[in-house]
Amino acid sequence: MTLKHPKGPAAPARDLVPAHVFMLEGDEIPRHRLPDGELPPDVAYQIVHDELMLDGNARMNLATFVSTWMEPQAERLMAECFDKNMIDKDEYPQTAELEMRCVNILGRLWHAPDAEQATGCSTTGSSEAAMLGGLALKRRWQQRRASEGKPAETPNLVMGINVQVCWEKFANYWDVEMRLVPMEGDRLHLSAEEAVELCDENTIGVIAILGSTFDGSYEPVAEICAALDDLEARTGVDVPVHVDGASGAFVAPFVDPELDWDFRLPRVASINASGHKYGLVYPGVGWIVWRDAEALPEDLIFWVNYLGDNMPTFALNFSRPGAQVVAQYYNFLRLGFGGYAKVQGYAREVATRLSAEIAGLGPFELITNGDELPVFAFKLEDGVENYTVFDVSSAVRERGWLLPAYTFPKNREDLAALRVVVKRGFSHDMAGLLVDDLRKQLPRLEKQPQPAHDSTTATSFHH
Ligand SMILES: Cc1ncc(COP(=O)(O)O)c(C=O)c1O
Numbered sequence: 001m002t003l004k005h006p007k008g009p010a011a012p013a014r015d016l017v018p019a020h021v022f023m024l025e026g027d028e029i030p031r032h033r034l035p036d037g038e039l040p041p042d043v044a045y046q047i048v049h050d051e052l053m054l055d056g057n058a059r060m061n062l063a064t065f066v067s068t069w070m071e072p073q074a075e076r077l078m079a080e081c082f083d084k085n086m087i088d089k090d091e092y093p094q095t096a097e098l099e100m101r102c103v104n105i106l107g108r109l110w111h112a113p114d115a116e117q118a119t120g121c122s123t124t125g126s127s128e129a130a131m132l133g134g135l136a137l138k139r140r141w142q143q144r145r146a147s148e149g150k151p152a153e154t155p156n157l158v159m160g161i162n163v164q165v166c167w168e169k170f171a172n173y174w175d176v177e178m179r180l181v182p183m184e185g186d187r188l189h190l191s192a193e194e195a196v197e198l199c200d201e202n203t204i205g206v207i208a209i210l211g212s213t214f215d216g217s218y219e220p221v222a223e224i225c226a227a228l229d230d231l232e233a234r235t236g237v238d239v240p241v242h243v244d245g246a247s248g249a250f251v252a253p254f255v256d257p258e259l260d261w262d263f264r265l266p267r268v269a270s271i272n273a274s275g276h277k278y279g280l281v282y283p284g285v286g287w288i289v290w291r292d293a294e295a296l297p298e299d300l301i302f303w304v305n306y307l308g309d310n311m312p313t314f315a316l317n318f319s320r321p322g323a324q325v326v327a328q329y330y331n332f333l334r335l336g337f338g339g340y341a342k343v344q345g346y347a348r349e350v351a352t353r354l355s356a357e358i359a360g361l362g363p364f365e366l367i368t369n370g371d372e373l374p375v376f377a378f379k380l381e382d383g384v385e386n387y388t389v390f391d392v393s394s395a396v397r398e399r400g401w402l403l404p405a406y407t408f409p410k411n412r413e414d415l416a417a418l419r420v421v422v423k424r425g426f427s428h429d430m431a432g433l434l435v436d437d438l439r440k441q442l443p444r445l446e447k448q449p450q451p452a453h454d455s456t457t458a459t460s461f462h463h
Pocket residue numbers: 065124125126127128130164166209210211212213244245246247274286
């Protein structure tokens with residue numbers, strides 16, 4: 001099966017015509033068919049390089065949560081490891097050792113009861129980590145049901161409608177009913193009360209997000225756990241919690257150390273995080289850690305040869321790049337707790353100051369202000385009818401800013417917002433340039449007779 005681009009072929013069927021400077025005049029190189037022969041590497045490089053100039057500038061991409069800047073030393077280490085396959089534990093034992101150290105570091109950071117024995121692994125990102133976390137929840141529930149002699153055909157997973165698409169994929173690919181709590185009024189993420197209402201004996205777990213992709217807000221993990229404790233006391237139904245800490249698991253430990261969201265809460269069975277988001281590594285590395293070996297059923301584990309010994313692995317892919325794991329370890333070593341706290345603290349300072357300045361521009365109202373994840377969402381004030389958030393997004397794109405506009409899900413489809421993800425490499429200075437550009441565009445937008453873009457005509461943005 002070929003996955004078709006929804007708008008038809010992504011590129012015109014024109015062939016490539018190399019520039020004269022390459023002295024290949026007259027030659028045409030097919031775009032969508034393998035060329036008959038070879039090209040000199042410099043020519044091939046230049047053609048690909050030139051085409052990629054049309055991509056947005058990653059450093060001006062305020063939509064992505066993924067790291068867009070790393071230190072040159074980290075880049076050098078990554079280049080040294082481009083050829084290492086993470087699964088070849090026997091051939092690259094030191095890379096495997098660094099992965100285990102990272103798991104131990106994260107186990108300790110997230111207060112696993114026995115960090116020496118931390119159970120976890122690297123993945124390609126939070127999506128894969130979420131699949132593994134979900135699979136462990138499902139298998140544990142199946143085993144418990146079997147031991148009780150009860151049917152296990154209709155598992156469900158409870159979460160807020162604001163979950164990232166990876167949870168929809170998990171539910172779809174592994175036949176688990178998704179029980180979604182809609183948004184209501186100003187409640188734009190999961191609450192404890194609503195979560196518990198949807199739980200029953202077939203609930204394999206509750207997903208709590210730290211923090212929400214839509215607006216950067218933290219879901220109340222401790223309250224959700226307490227409500228589930230109460231449910232168990234009342235009914236005997238024991239529902240574990242998986243924390244999707246894609247971003248927040250690398251933020252909260254450093255700048256919100258008092259917040260109870262991790263393995264300090266006995267009900268938290270597993271946590272995923274994206275090394276390539278606030279873990280500060282280029283894409284793609286993610287992490288999952290279980291509270292203890294019991295939380296990860298033995299029969300999900302595969303064994304690979306490692307220094308003549310057997311090493312447990314749990315992953316969807318077999319081959320996977322080792323460079324990102326090495327870069328994660330570099331960051332841990334280089335920054336330490338204090339360095340991470342400084343980086344995340346600075347991002348939060350930039351986010352809160354920028355959100356205040358945007359609020360001060362006049363037509364905007366903040367939905368969040370960046371004081372949880374360094375991420376905030378804002379909307380147009382009520383009464384602005386002649387332009388939309390999608391027009392604002394298009395207007396600043398003229399200067400290269402990728403500022404996403406989107407509508408919220410059920411029951412707040414009426415809410416259209418813009419969102420800024422502040423991350424390492426985005427300074428107060430750059431934030432000031434963004435505010436200047438927004439300010440410059442407003443008079444033109446205010447004179448516009450009617451909206452030019454809505455969610456159907458603007459560049460689409462999906463969570
Ligand atoms: C809360 C949350 N979960 C999961 C994901 C998916 O993460 P990844 O892109 O690392 O697969 C994201 C990505 O933005 C996210 O914000």
